Amino acid sequence: MRDLVRETTLTANDFMVPLFIVEGTKTKTEIPSMPDYFRFSLDLATAEAKRLYDLGIKGVLLFVKVADAEKDNTGLAALKPDGLMQRSIRAIKQAVPELVVATDVALDPFSSYGHDGIVKDNKILNDATVAVLTKMALSHAECGADIVAPSDMMDGRVLAIRQELEKAGYVNTVIMSYSAKYASAFYGPFRDALDSAPGFGDKKTYQMDVANRKEAIIEAARDVEEGADIVMVKPGMAYLDIVRDLANEIQVPIAVYQVSGEYAMLKAAAEKGWLDHDAVMLEQLMAFKRAGASIIISYHAEQALKLL
Ligand code: PBG
Numbered sequence: 001m002r003d004l005v006r007e008t009t010l011t012a013n014d015f016m017v018p019l020f021i022v023e024g025t026k027t028k029t030e031i032p033s034m035p036d037y038f039r040f041s042l043d044l045a046t047a048e049a050k051r052l053y054d055l056g057i058k059g060v061l062l063f064v065k066v067a068d069a070e071k072d073n074t075g076l077a078a079l080k081p082d083g084l085m086q087r088s089i090r091a092i093k094q095a096v097p098e099l100v101v102a103t104d105v106a107l108d109p110f111s112s113y114g115h116d117g118i119v120k121d122n123k124i125l126n127d128a129t130v131a132v133l134t135k136m137a138l139s140h141a142e143c144g145a146d147i148v149a150p151s152d153m154m155d156g157r158v159l160a161i162r163q164e165l166e167k168a169g170y171v172n173t174v175i176m177s178y179s180a181k182y183a184s185a186f187y188g189p190f191r192d193a194l195d196s197a198p199g200f201g202d203k204k205t206y207q208m209d210v211a212n213r214k215e216a217i218i219e220a221a222r223d224v225e226e227g228a229d230i231v232m233v234k235p236g237m238a239y240l241d242i243v244r245d246l247a248n249e250i251q252v253p254i255a256v257y258q259v260s261g262e263y264a265m266l267k268a269a270a271e272k273g274w275l276d277h278d279a280v281m282l283e284q285l286m287a288f289k290r291a292g293a294s295i296i297i298s299y300h301a302e303q304a305l306k307l308l
Helices: 042-056 082-095 128-141 158-167 185-194 214-226 235-250 259-272 276-292 301-307
Strands: 015-022 026-030 034-041 059-065 100-105 118-120 123-125 145-149 175-179 230-234 254-258 297-298
Touching: 015 042, 015 082, 015 301, 026 185, 034 042, 034 185, 034 259, 042 082, 042 100, 042 301, 059 082, 059 185, 082 100, 082 128, 100 128, 100 297, 118 128, 123 128, 128 145, 128 158, 145 158, 158 175, 158 214, 175 185, 175 214, 175 235, 185 259, 214 235, 230 235, 235 254, 254 276, 259 276, 276 301, 297 301
Parallel strands: 015 034, 015 059, 015 297, 059 100, 100 145, 145 175, 175 230, 230 254, 254 297
Antiparallel strands: 026 034, 118 123
C-alpha cells in the first residue's frame, strides 16, 4: 500500500557525481576529510567515469586540481587549450560518449588567492572575472562539455556565457548555474580536496548570505532570464526550503548540490557508530527529491545506486 501511494521516487536518473582530477598517471588518493572519496589522475578518472556509467550514473561534474606553480591572478591555466580540464573533458567524452559531462567554471582552483575571481586591492573584480569565465566556458564547450556550470556567483556571467556560446555555434551546450550558492562553512573538505581555500578574507562578497531566502529566488530568476537551463541550490540539506521555493517559482529544472561537509558529517558519525550510514544517506537523498530537485549532485551517488 505504501508503495502504491508514494509521492516521490529516487532512481539512478537523479544523480550526478563530482570527479576530482589531478595531473599525473596511476594515482588515486583518498581525500583526508572525505573518507572513501578520491582524487584521480586522468587515466584513472576516465576509467572511473566508465565504471560509474556502467553502474547507471548519468552524469559527472568535473573539478581539477592544478599545481601551485600554475596558479595566478588571471586564470591563465584555466584557459590553456591543453589544460587539465580541457584534456579531461576530451578524454572522458571519448571514452564514455553517452555520459553527460559537466564542468566547473570558476577561478578558485587556478587562483593564487584561492578566490573565484580576479583580485585587486583585496576586492573581487566582477566584470574582469566574467570576461575570463566566458572564455573558460567556451573552451570547455569546444572540448565537448555537455554542461558548463558556473560556480563563481559573479553577476551577469550567465548572459555573457550564453552569448559567447551562441556566437561560437555551441547552441546545444547547457548552462547549469549555481544560482543560489551560499557563503557556507560546509565547503571545508572540498577546499582540502582541491587545495583551494581563500588565502585572505572569505567569499561573502559574492556568495549568498545564509540568512536570505527571497534573494535566492531573485538570483535564480535572473539566471533563467540570462539563459540558464538548470539552476542550482548549494549546499543541500540545510537549504531544502530554498530548493522548494525555487521548485515552486522557477520553471527550469532545479539541481541541488549535497556538498563535501555534508558527506563528511555523515561519514564521521557512521564511523563512530552513531548513525546508520546507508539509512540516513537514503533519507537525505529522498528529501532532496521531495523538496523539488530534479538533479542531485552527490558524493554518495554510487553507494546510493548500489542500494537502490
Ligand atoms: C568553487 C566551488 C566550491 C564547491 C564547488 N565549487 C567551493 C567554494 O565555493 O569555496 C564546493 C563543493 C563542496 O563543498 O562539495 N567554485
